[in-house]
Amino acid sequence: MDVKLVARTLDLFELFAAEQRPLPLVEMARLLNVPSSSCLALARTLVSRGYLYEVRKRGGYYPTRRLHLLASAIDAVDPVVEMLHPTLVALRDASGETIVLGKIHGAAVVYLDVVESEKSVRYACQPGALRPLHANSIGKAIFGELAPDAQAALGAKLDFERYTEATATDLSTLVEQAAAAKARGWYANIGESAPELSAVAVALDFGGDFYGLSIGGPTERIRQQLDTHVATLLDAKARILAHWRESEAG
Secondary structure, three states: OOOHHHHHHHHHHHHHHHHOOOEOHHHHHHHHOOOHHHHHHHHHHHHHOOOEEEOOOOOOEEEOOHHHHHHHHHHHOOHHHHHHHHHHHHHHHHHOOEEEEEEEEOOEEEEEEEEOOOOOOOOOOOOOOEEEHHHOHHHHHHHHHOOHHHHHHHHOOOOOOOOOOOOOOOHHHHHHHHHHHHHHOOEEEEOOOOOOEEEEEEEEEEOOEEEEEEEEEEHHHHHHOHHHHHHHHHHHHHHHHHHHHHHHHO
16 A cells, blocks of 8 residues: 555656656646645655755756665665676677566565667566566566465465466466476466567575566567577576575675
């Protein structure tokens, strides 16, 4: 359940990212669909904390670089993202497709790092995006590594919305798919969230803390290169975990 003030603050910054221009208070309130008085209170608070400034008198508000600097400082020391980002870049270059690092957050998958394909037709997404666990290769990869009781507890939180004819729509189907995928060592989403998009993934176990790494793109390209993508991911997984074990031992 969203905390209204937090959600409204995030909505405001997402609005600035979409509009990319200063916004007068009245327009800000209209676009956010909130009372002007509430919007004014929010803007004044953010101004006082250094996150917004008034471009000129009645010229609208715009974010300062404070949020960017904080986000950069946080990102610079994220240990997992920092360690794996070069691998994501190398995987993108080797596969030609979009590479995603993700983790389960609640009942969804959150994307922590994304290196997009350079092809004109590609899977486009951003860090911070949330995806339905039961129709996502990373979600299925992590789910498959969990103990049965953990799978049952997590499965009880899922709505199992059907996105395509290939989507798993109940827990027993998801458990069955995950068991088969775990046995072969890799997981897939072949048109399960959208017919035109597919991905393959592996789970990364950092001492019981699970992440997922995927190669995603247009369904036809993923199908054509499936064996190659799987081999590339399995090789990357082996190297990543070997490096992690060495760093833990050292």
